[in-house]
Amino acid sequence: MSRILPITLLTLRSILREKVALCMLALLAGVLFLLPSGLEGDGTLSGDVRMYIRYTLGFSALLMAGMTLWVSCASIATDLTNRRLHMVLTKPVSRWQLWWGKWLAVTILISILMTLSGMVTLWRVHQRVGEESLSEHDAAVIQQTLITARTPVDVPEKDxxxxxxxxxxxxxxxxxxxxxxxxxxxxxxxAVLYLRTLEFSARAGEEASWTFALAQPVGEGELLQLGLAFDGTSMGMTSLQGTWVLGTPDAPDLAVIPITGSPSGTEVFPFNEQGEFDGATSITARFTLDGEEGRMVFFKPATGVRLYRPGGRFAPNLFRAVILYTGLLALLAALGVATSGMFSLPVACYVTAVFLFMQAFSGVVSEVIELESAALTREDIPAMERVLRETRVAAFKGIQLALRPLRLGQPLERVASGERIAPGEVAGTLGLRFLPLLSVTALVGGGLFLRREIGGAV
Amino acid sequence: MMSEEPIVYTQGLQKIFKDFWRRPRARAVDGIDLSLKPGEVYGLLGPNGSGKSTTIKVLLGLLHPDGGEVRVLGRPPRDVQVKSRVGYLPEESYLYPYLDARETLRFYAALFGLKGELREQRIDQLLDMVGLAHTGRRRVGEFSKGMARRIGLAQALINDPDLVILDEPTSGLDPLGTRQVKDIVSALAKRGKTILLSSHLLADVEDVCDRVTILYGGKVRASGPIRELLQMANNLQIKLGDLPDEKREELLTALEGVLGTRPDIEPTRRDLETLFLEVVAQARRETGEGSGTREEGELAGFLQ
Amino acid sequence: MSDRSSFFPLVRLTCVEIPRQPAVLLLTTTLIVFIGALPFLITHNLGEPGKLVRDSSLAMMFLGSLLLAVPSACNAVSSEIRRGTAGAILSKPISRMRFLIAKYLGVSAIMLVFSGMATLTILISDRAAARAFHPGWNFLIPLFLGVGLSYVLAALINFATGRPFASTAFWCLAAVLILVFLWTLAFPGGKEVRHEQHGDHTHEVEYAGQVVPVRWEIIPACAALTCAAFMIQALALLFALRLGVVPTLSACTGFFLLGLMSDYLLARRAADLIWARVLYHVMPNWQHFWLADALTAGGSVPWAYVGHAAGYALFWTLGILLLAMGLFDRMEVR
Structure with missing residues (x-):
């Protein structure tokens, strides 16, 4: 460790003095302070805060991934290009120590920046809420609906x-x-895809309904929320108007929530403020879309209509998400440092970026596997085409397998939607998924770096 | 007979640079044998591309040999323990431009596990030795080439090494700096350090080295103690002190009697380096200024 | 006279140097492979054959231009200044203005080749995406084989002559793509698909012997994007004069994103706020070059519009280059 720390400190110092950190901070400040002023919410406190959380966290996540990629890929590669490693590696420092020293520096930097962006987000949210003069009741509602962590209850998956x-x-x-x-x-x-889409859609004039089964009955005074992720723009709608009626199987008309406004978006509506749902173990939600026949709105299949129950405070939840995301970035940093020890800076960036890109496309990969597997059931496929398709499925399954350990479930996005991230999930993901993966990356990356010759000609 | 293990030992050392297809492109080092005794100053001579730097990089474990045997301080060169007893100055000082001189030395000292008072003491002494104590917070990236060489030399000595490898140590230095480096090398040798010095500046090597190896095309072309290599058995030189004119004439006549021809006689000439050093020293005395470097190649305290 | 005669060697040198960076080859290959893979990656077409593939591949081409522009400009200018080679060149009888223009033209020539390759791939990929759930393998197989072939060819040339692999593969890829495109024109195979209405449902009906036509309208859309790429190139060159790769990439990405969103972020505030009005006019508006929607809506893009877009790009490019020249003229070069 005594040899790793000087390397770490030197790398951090280089990031600070060569103005890379300054550049990062400027961009992050742009995302945290300037971007929100360019955005326009729906004017309500809830809309503004949700938009702020979603965009700032989303953009900072993207920015941090880009920064991690760059800094980690540059860590060894630039020292190699500038031949500074010639001096360092003639000192009693093993290449493993150099490797971990560089990784540690990048991880410390991103941890600081991620914590910073989490803290600024938190501060800005509280500041925005503080600007409004709210009644005690409204403040409590905001506290429970906006600055909170919620546990989602989904409609059961149907076959x-x-x-x-x-x-x-x-x-x-x-x-x-x-x-x-x-x-x-x-x-x-x-047809399955079509029916699943239909299940989560509503036509004008027709009632669409969903039922949520609750594992625990609704507690006394427990504020519930209806979460919606919807899109009517694909059917040409420019605004949306409709009514939600919520209730229990015995009393189906306990609460009415009229909605109006943007044809697409993510919204949350609180209910049970008077305690009319207390003790309920099942809740029904019915929606009627207003307007002329033919109008249609689609909810995101499976998660587009969900019920939220209180699950904790916003701040710890945000920081759990920050820890999870920092874990992913630390893994990305390991990959960047590994490629940096093997390739020049642009090639290292490229290889790491491809990995990131594939990560983003993991959803498409699953879809292709599903469709291709279905297509392969046909018997009349020419031999050559069959080989091609089978190879493709095999390749995609390989990619899927490689990406599986990294599937994080987008923690920042979940926090933005108010979803609770359990501490157990954080510990489990970091301990059981990231740590082994980090070790493997370090072993392979460091091992390859160990074999590399430094200062060769021709 | 006392058998002393060589500090650096190579037998049939080979290094071949290959292309992507693993075809040999250049045979940079081709069967080099070296054996450095403790406390000697060994010179590696040769024109550009003769394999000097490649040999050094193999000795430092940066490049892997393709053939032959290499041992440094009795162990394989890639052994981390070996590196704690080696000091290395590369042909160009590849420094971190955003650090100042003290931070640079602090960083390299930390890699040797040096801490606290001991580290700061050594840094002070080394900065004083190479004449960079006055540079303050100035970043290394703004240093002149000569200053960068000096800080490079300082970092090579921070661990009080047993083996010092200097690749073109005087390149980029002014005559004063060159003299100073040569004095430091001699002083280190007197302290029992082994020094491997690579250079194509023959005068530097001649001044300080005990033994040399001359490389060309990756092969050893000549090797041995420098006195023996430079000795020309049939060519003699008589050195005389200050002679009055009549004595000089007498001597010439006597020599003419012995040789049959009258030999040429010329006053002894100083070399340009000596003249330059004298002029600068005189100028300093007159103006009372200094370039910041010590006048003598005096070693840092911890190296003495 | 010597000033003029040293101009073209400088352009040529830049053209030779840039494709030698492995990252340029990797970026180009990724773009081609990704656009080629879109017809089977994007399985839905929402009733409009090829729309998603076309939109995504044009977006990839746009983004690819940005990613190519920055390292190329940095390699052509900031690295040269840092390495001292710019100083060596400027010590010869060549003016700073000519040096900068030569660098810009050299980099733009590579950008043109890059855009050309992207256009050919989009044309092929669009034909392959004509039918939902059934990628046109008769188009895609020659494309992927072509990519593989150019790598093999470059490896062989490298083995036999020692020419740098990256640049050889880049030029081989360009040549092979033209051949692949001609091949798909000559041997289109496949069957034409029409959508016919039968009662409530739309049927896909194949007509043997007829082929999926080439959607030539893609070319003007790509040409407009190439004009934007030249603008980005000039911007990157301007920033690269003073900044390293990270700040140049950050600045160019900033301009790119702000320019893309300027209608949303600035235009609606321009009436009330002076700074928004100023910024709206100062920011290059990339929307002028984005013709994918026009392609879908109208089916064709008039060349006259592309001409207007080119004029807009030329105006901006000249402005940026003048600014760059002014900056470079005062700069100290080691």
């Missing part, structure tokens, strides 16, 4: 396969032809 088979059958009977060379399995899969 649409049976229904899809029936749907396809009835369509075929009515003279419908499936497109092109689609197999039966592909057609069914499409």
């Amino acid at each position: 649409f396969r049976e229904e899809a088979v029936q749907e396809v059958k009835s369509r075929l009977e009515s003279g419908w032809l499936p497109p092109g060379q689609m197999t039966e399995e592909e057609v069914i899969l499409q």
Whole structure:
């Protein structure tokens, strides 16, 4: 450790003195202070704060990922290009120590910046809430709906396969032809996707309903919230108007929430302020979209209509998310330092960026595997095409496997939507997923760096 | 007979640079044998591209040999323990430009695990020795080439090494600095340090080295004690002190009698370096100024 | 006279140097492979064949131009100044203005080749995406084989002659892409697909012997993006005079994002706030070059519009370059 620390301190000093940190701070300040002034919420306190949290956390996450990528990739590569490592590696410092020293520096830097952005976010949120002169009741509502951590309750996942088979059958009977060379399995899969989308949509004039089963009955005075993630723009809607009616199976009309405004967005509506849902173990939500026939709004499948229950305070939740995200960045830093020890700066950046990019595309990867596997059930595929498709599925499964340990469930995005992140999840993710992965990256990266010759010609 | 383990030992050392396809592109070092005894100053001579720096990088464990045996201080060169007893000055001082002189030395001292009072003491002495004590908070990136060489030399000595490897130590230095480095090298040798010095400035090597090896094309072309290599058995020189004119004439006539021809006689010439040093020393005395460097190549206290 | 004669060697040198950076080859290859992969990565087409593929690939091309512009400009200017090679060149009879213009033209030539390659790939990829859930392998296989072939070819040339792999592969890729495009024109294979309405449902109907046509309208859309790329290039060159890679990338990304969002962020405030009005006019507006929506809506992009966009880009580029020249003229070069 006594050899690692000087390397760490030197790297931090270089980041500070070569104005890289200044550049980072300027960009971060831009995201935390300037960006919000360019954004326009819906004018309400709740809308403004939600927008602020979502955008600042989202942009800082993006910015921090970019910074981590750059600083970690530059860590060894620039010292190699400038031949400073010639001097350092002739001292009694092993290359492992150099590797960990560099990684530690990047991790310390990103931890500081992430904590800073978390603290500024927290401060700005409280400042914005403090600006309003709220009644005690409104302040309590804000406290429980906005600056809070909530546990989501989702509509149970439904298996649409049976229904899809029936749907396809009835369509075929009515003279419908499936497109092109689609197999039966592909057609069914499409029908499943279609039905799942329909399940989370509402047509004008028709009532759509969902039921939430609660593991624990609603406590006395427990403020509940209805969380919505919706989009009506794909059907050409410019504004949305409708009514939510909430209740229990025995008393279905306990609360009415009219909604109006933007055709897409993420909103949260509190209810049970009078305690009318106290003791309920099941809650129903019905929605009627206003307007002429043909209008339609889509909710995000599975999570577009959810019930939130109080789950803790906002600040600790935010910092748990910050810790989780910092963990991911630390892993990215390890990858950056590893590539930095092997390649020149631009190539190291490229390799690490591809990794980040693939991470962003992991959702698409799963979708392709699903569709391709369905397509492969067809028997009339020419041999060559089958080989190609099978190779593709295998390659994508490999990518999926490689990315699985890193699937974080986007902690900052979850915090922005008010979702609670359990401390156990943080400990589990860091201990069981990141630590082993970090060790493997360090072992491979450091090992390859160990074999590298320094100062060779030709 | 006393058998003393060599400080640096290579036998048939080979280093071949290869292209992407692993085809040999350049045979940089081709079967070099070296054996450095403790306390000697060993010179590695050769034109550019002769394999001097490559040999040094192999000795430092930066490059891996393709053949032959290498041992430094009795161990393989990549052993971290070896490095704690070695000081190295590369051909160009690759320094961290955002650090000042003291911070630079502090960093390298920390890599040797030096701490507290001992570290600060050594830094003070080294900065004083290389004449950079006055640079204050000035960043190394703003240093002239000569100053960068000086700080490079200081970092090479921070650990009080047993083996000092100096690659072109005088490049970029003015004659004063050159003289100072040569004096430091001699003083270190007197203290029992082993010094491997690579240079293509022959006068520097001649002044300080006990033994030399001349490389060309990666191979040893000549090797041995410098006195023996430079000795020309059939060419003699008589050195005389101040002679009055009539004595000089008498001597010439006597020599003419012995040799059959009258030999040429010329007054002894100083070399340009000596003249330069004398002029500068005189100028200093007159103006009472200094360039910041010590006049003598006096060693730092902890090295004495 | 010697000033003029040393101008073109400088342009040529820049053209030779930039593709030698492995990152340029990697970026180009990624762009081509990614655009080629879009037809099977994006499985939905929302009823508009190729729309998502076209939009995404044009966006990739735009972003790729930014990512190429910054390291190229830094390599051409800031690295040269730092290494001292700029000083060596300027000690020869060449004026600073010519030096900078030569650098800009050299980098722009590579940008042009890059945009050309992206355009050809988008044309091929668009045809491959004509049918939902069934990527046109008859287009994609030659494309991927072409990428592989150019790497193999470059490796062979490197093995036999020792020419640098990265730049050889870059030029091979450019040549092979043209051949692949001509191949897909000559041997289109496949079948044309039409969407026919039968009662409540739309059917995809294949017509044997007919082919998926090339959507030539993509070319003007790509040409407009190339004009934007030249502008970004000038911006990157301006920043690279004083800054390193990170600050240059940050500044260019800032301009890029602000320029993209200026309609949203600034235009609506321009009426009330003077700073918003000033900033709105000072920021380059990249929306002028984004023709993907026009491509989807109208099906074609008039060349006259591209001409206007080119004029806008030229105006900006000249302005930025003049600023850069003014800055460079006062700069001390080691």
